[in-house]
Amino acid sequence: MITEEAVLQALRTVQDPGAGEDIVSLGLVQGMTVQDGRVSFTLQFTTQPAVAKAQIHSQARKVVAALAGVSDVKVAMGGGTQAAGRATHAEPPKEDLIPEVKHTIAVSSGKGGVGKSTVAVNLALALRETGARVGLVDVDVYGPDIPLMMGARGTPAMFNNRIIPVESYGIKLISIGFFVAPGEAIVWRGPMIHSAVQQFLRDVHWGELDYLIFDMPPGTGDAQLSLSQVIPLGGVVMVTTPQEVALLDVRKAVAMFKKLNVPILGIVENMSDFVCPHCGAHTPIFGEGGGAKIAREADVPVLAQIPIDPETRKGGDEGEPILVRKPDSAQAAAFRKLAAAVADRVSTLSVFTLPKIT
Numbered sequence: 133m134i135t136e137e138a139v140l141q142a143l144r145t146v147q148d149p150g151a152g153e154d155i156v157s158l159g160l161v162q163g164m165t166v167q168d169g170r171v172s173f174t175l176q177f178t179t180q181p182a183v184a185k186a187q188i189h190s191q192a193r194k195v196v197a198a199l200a201g202v203s204d205v206k207v208a209m210g211g212g213t214q215a216a217g218r219a220t221h222a223e224p225p226k227e228d229l230i231p232e233v234k235h236t237i238a239v240s241s242g243k244g245g246v247g248k249s250t251v252a253v254n255l256a257l258a259l260r261e262t263g264a265r266v267g268l269v270d271v272d273v274y275g276p277d278i279p280l281m282m283g284a285r286g287t288p289a290m291f292n293n294r295i296i297p298v299e300s301y302g303i304k305l306i307s308i309g310f311f312v313a314p315g316e317a318i319v320w321r322g323p324m325i326h327s328a329v330q331q332f333l334r335d336v337h338w339g340e341l342d343y344l345i346f347d348m349p350p351g352t353g354d355a356q357l358s359l360s361q362v363i364p365l366g367g368v369v370m371v372t373t374p375q376e377v378a379l380l381d382v383r384k385a386v387a388m389f390k391k392l393n394v395p396i397l398g399i400v401e402n403m404s405d406f407v408c409p410h411c412g413a414h415t416p417i418f419g420e421g422g423g424a425k426i427a428r429e430a431d432v433p434v435l436a437q438i439p440i441d442p443e444t445r446k447g448g449d450e451g452e453p454i455l456v457r458k459p460d461s462a463q464a465a466a467f468r469k470l471a472a473a474v475a476d477r478v479s480t481l482s483v484f485t486l487p488k489i490t
């Protein structure tokens with residue numbers, strides 16, 4: 133029979149990386165119940181940064197689940213809101229978080245599975261090809277796919293108390309996926325997302341960058357809000373598939389970004405067409421015209437139409453994006469067209485929205 137004492141004993145092996153002490157001695161473990169092998173407790177956080185919270189949560193779950201006689205572990209996240217609230221008020225002016233970054237671009241959509249991460253990755257690589265210095269931040273806390281898609285492994289190193297981004301194919305990367313075990317389910321609350329976003333900007337040593345691209349979670353939730361509160365977003369690229377159901381969600385997302393005063397750079401219509409590799413026939417698997425329709429409604433351009441391409445899917449799964457895997461393909465050319473359109477829009481918009489006062 134598993135006892136509370138045995139669970140606490142195991143939790144003493146988990147350290148708070150910031151405090152350098154174990155989480156039991158620090159009093160973070162509270163509200164423990166142990167019944168018939170089912171263990172439940174709350175981690176009562178104080179001022180830990182979001183990444184540390186995610187790490188502690190992940191480890192605490194793991195060590196308890198590994199104990200003989202434990203059939204189920206529930207670890208709730210508690211506390212921390214007060215600190216997050218304070219941080220919001222004491223925030224430095226927006227620009228100061230990443231002074232060395234010229235342009236910030238979010239890749240967003242109303243819906244999951246439309247190809248945001250695929251677009252973010254290949255947009256980053258296509259911009260890099262033009263000689264630009266590019267970083268990519270995976271803000272999709274619910275499905276951090278960027279490490280896998282970019283074939284990046286390992287944990288980012290620390291230097292002078294700052295996180296060094298992991299580099300892959302010449303792109304600097306940060307993802308919550310580097311800090312938690314794959315498939316780990318974490319319940320992200322608003323303040324945690326906010327502080328994770330802040331940390332990915334302030335505590336990461338980006339160096340000088342021309343573009344910092346953000347792969348956003350689907351929907352119109354806290355990450356979008358946090359990001360636009362923490363930094364001045366240069367613009368957002370909205371990804372959609374051509375069919376009507378996807379458009380409903382994109383409309384909501386477009387309305388939200390407009391409300392937040394984030395310029396919409398344009399629409400990417402992904403999975404817009406399928407060209408049969410055998411006979412060359414075009415099949416609009418997800419319908420037609422959705423991208424153009426939403427672009428008209430929002431009064432923004434269609435930046436690119438990206439066909440459905442099995443090699444693009446494989447490239448994502450195998451950590452070798454299509455721009456690297458098949459640089460001469462029509463698909464790679466479509467992403468380059470997107471990058472050129474984005475660069476063009478960003479430079480035009482920044483002239484109007486961020487006048488340099490000298």
Ligand SMILES: Nc1ncnc2c1ncn2[C@@H]1O[C@H](COP(=O)(O)OP(=O)(O)O)[C@@H](O)[C@H]1O
Nearest residue numbers: 244245246247248249250439440441444445448
């Ligand atoms: N143009 C495309 N052609 C073929 N597969 C694609 C294309 N765009 C995305 N995919 C695949 O569809 C799936 C979902 O794409 P992903 O980029 O993860 O979407 P999201 O980030 O919006 O959830 C992935 O398996 C990806 O490889």
Ligand SMILES: [Mg+2]
Nearest residue numbers: 248249272277
């Ligand atoms: Mg994704």
